[in-house]
Amino acid sequence: MSRFETIIGLEVHVQLNTQTKIFCACPTSFGSEPNTYVCPTCLGLPGALPVLNREALKKAIQFGTAIQAPINQGSIFARKNYFYPDLPKAYQISQFEIPIVGKGSLNITIGDQEKTIGITRAHMEEDAGKNIHEDSYSQVDLNRACTPLLEIVSEPDMRSSDEAIAYLKKLHSIVRFIGISDANMQEGSFRCDANVSIRPYGESKLYTRVEIKNLNSFKFIQKAIEYEVARQIQAWEEGKYSQEIVQETRLFDTQKGITRSMRGKEEAADYRYFPDPDLLPVYIDTELLQEGQKIAELPDEKKNRYMQSFGIKESDALVLISDLELASYFEAMLEFGASPKGSVTWLATELLGRLKGDMNLHNCGIDPKTLSILVQRIDGGKISGKSAKEILDTLIEQKGGDVDGLIQSLGLAQINDDGAILQAIDSVLNTHTDKVAEYKNGKDKMFGFFVGQIMKNTKGINPARVNELLKERLGQ
Template identity: 80%
Template sequence: MSSFETIIGLEVHVQLNTNTKIFCSCATSFGEAPNSNVCPTCLGLPGALPVLNREVVKKAIQFGTAINAQINQNSIFARKNYFYPDLPKAYQISQFDIPIVGKGNIEIEVNGQKRNIGVTRAHMEEDAGKNIHEDEYSKVDLNRACTPLLEIVSEPDMRDSDEAIAYLKKLHSIVRFIGISDANMQEGSFRCDANVSIRPKGDSKLYTRVEIKNLNSFKFIQKAIEYEVQRQIQAWEEGRYKEEVRQETRLFDTQKGITRSMRGKEESADYRYFPDPDLLPVYIDEELFKEGRMIAELPDEKKSRYIRELNIKESDAEVLTSDLEMATYFEKMLEKGASVKGSITWLSVELLGRLKGEVSLHNCGITSSMLSLLVKRIDEGKISGKSAKEILDVLVEQKGGDIDKLIDSLGLEQINDDDSIIQIIDTVLQANPEKVAEYKSGKDKLIGFFVGQVMKNSKGFNPGRVNELLKKKLS
């Protein structure tokens, strides 16, 4: 066991899914031609004035509601001054002294243990642009400049990388379930800065923290934290802690799996915060408060409802509510008439087990209607589970298809004609009089032998119906 304790605090930037930017009417759409979604305001040109987007305020209130946080009816915007090529104004409009969302908490579970992680604050701000480095040139795309962000700052309550990832996944799930962000990590809609420090166990002092910047993958966030913890412990044990562990910003090299120094970490005074003179203080009236308090069902609430109303296992409910897309897909299957048990098995086990690499529920081509119909055909006895797996393999390979046409073309429809089944049953029983006598003497497990013989001498019989008719005959 390590004699050190890890202290982790996380700052997460969530890009809000408004149609327009936070202080102007430019579109926030992703993937447009560079510098096409810009105007004098988001370019920071002289004389252009910002106007606050009401929808950004509403989404911030929704988040505060979701984490049971204090929501400040009055808050103010400030100018955060620093120079960077992708920041046209040389300052960022953010919130400092009075953020819109105050203290809240998020419950996580790691190895069966539940913990509350404190949220210090969440504040509204504008995003910067994007630097693109190609060969000897550096380019700047300002489409992202002025896109609305909610920066969510946790307390330093996490003690290892597992807790950090559990917190991030829970936070990711919350913002998606309440619909304030698509939280697409590949597109930069959900980015994390990790503050990491260590201290000897039993010590209450906080030592030098290092910030690891711009992490956008759960896997890399975990690796970055684990590397940084080991780097700091090694420096401490070798007597180099004060020289090597400085308050700085570091980047994670995903190729080498190491963190490396980027720049010295600024203190808040270095940013020279002051209230933005071009923006009035934010006041939330009762109407906006009411709108913001109305949020969609949270993942924990949905999980509890599934267990209570659908009578399913907690582990199944956990999987189904781990992702908004999964929960929506499952509920649509039920709406189409699929059974609860069949939907759980064929969605969370069979379908997900076949989706590899970049293929997901979103792009696999198999709709909830298709999978629902497959489950119904199994429940009706039209096809067996084994045949359904063959059909699902084809659906995954060709990215969708017509279930009933596949059943016909592959010749997988089960025979449910009792007369045909009984005819084969009689033949099997007549050929095995000794086994029949053993069954009647109490060896019930021999039913499997008889079912196997009937299925062997037939093609496409429904094994469930065979089982039923055999028991009737033998009794």
């Protein structure tokens, strides 16, 4: 496969989290009874007129600001004509010649290499409905019809499935951090079409691209791209490339792990785009533009702040910004008084490491305040790290609880009294005078033996303080 270069471009559809649809006042919802949130505009009934949702426009501007792309203050909505059962009007209101967001870019990191992926455009459009296929019939649910979408089109700059996934994860993170979409892939709020082609290394020509439609899982996106690349290479090597690789739309069969033909791929001319006569050209005034340019802290900005302000390692900062809920949880812990270092360890390593199956930060029963108190008790020497793990296990098992109450009820309060610690030290040293002599004759490994005996004999004793006082005792 090293003879060939992979060319990947992605079209990502992001459902904007407005309260109402893009051209009518119907609520946006997921999981409601089919065809309950519809109106004459959603249903494409004759005489129904669309009215543009200002909030959807603002969210599109926010995305353009995030990727440092120009915002077209004047843009046009067009009709994209095609027939499909879940498209009531037989056309989709979209943007073609003048999109809301112009050219921008995203930086991704693969290993220790950084790469810039160009973004051609981001335009607004309405979503279609949903086809539900049963054994012998199909049904159409139009609740999703007219839901606002932002379609983000990349340049064909990605050269592997790893680069594609890194780009998608970065994009997914951005739209969630700036708050324009929940980007729930299971619900279809963040899905993509992958355009894949190959060419021999050294050539600049672009060969036939195949579109893989409606992918909504990072895992399946990667598998679909890898399968399609292998299929195209095999066809080339068998001399069947021109016969088998045609411009078409394919679907990924998640059960079989293969792509299969869906339909021929249309060109722009096939859609017969023309300006929608029911919608005036869009003009973004200065007030709306300024509103849209106010965005929340981006993931990379947050990462740099964590590193510079809190002294967190880059690898830990990357874990924290990998998910909006995780970053918000971490910052809440700091507000409740936990140390940055302790928060990283007990959130990103200890707590996340215990969340199995369907358990997550929302339903595990441990809120940021509770975990913050646990970190503070560790840092303050009230409990040891070992005892803290026992408390954390108990908190997860019982879906929450009082940290200080568990410290008392489980008898895990750490001994910090110097007098008690010295007494425990003297007891061990007096019992092992021969080992003390060996230590003083240069056998430094005996120090660990003493610590082990002290910890064994005295439950809950502060190990850090044991080390300090033991060194003093042995030095006398």
